[in-house]
Amino acid sequence: MLSRTLVTAAVFVLMSIGSGLASAQVNEQRSGTIISIDGPTLVLRTATPPARRVTLGVAPAPAPPLTIEVDLEKVPASQWVFLRLGERIAVVGVPSPDGARFVAVAVIGGAGPPRETQAP
Secondary structure (H helix, E strand, C coil): CHHHHHHHHHHHHHHHHHHHHHCCCCCEEEEEEEEEEECCEEEEEECCCCCCCCCCCCCCCCCCCCEEEEECCCCCHHHCCCCCCCCEEEEEEEECCCCCEEEEEEEECCCCCCCCCCCC
């Protein structure tokens, strides 16, 4: 009887661990144009989403918002301090459940201000 209780407890623990792993959040990438910057927060205008296929009787998933607020607190400052309005970038991180906010861990693009060309 003790071994059955032990096996049941072990199965419960393993199932709990497995469900925790399944709910782990995965990094995603969003790209777009910077429309505002305020410290470690920026607003990114994303591209228009592609047309969605509609199946009769099934409601389509809502389209992602065209602008998202990006939290840059977890991104090294060297990746975002030189960003400028109108610049095209991509951010990697985790979106909020509603998709309106995005916690970034990396910024792709925005390598800094352009170098001035020197006359030969």
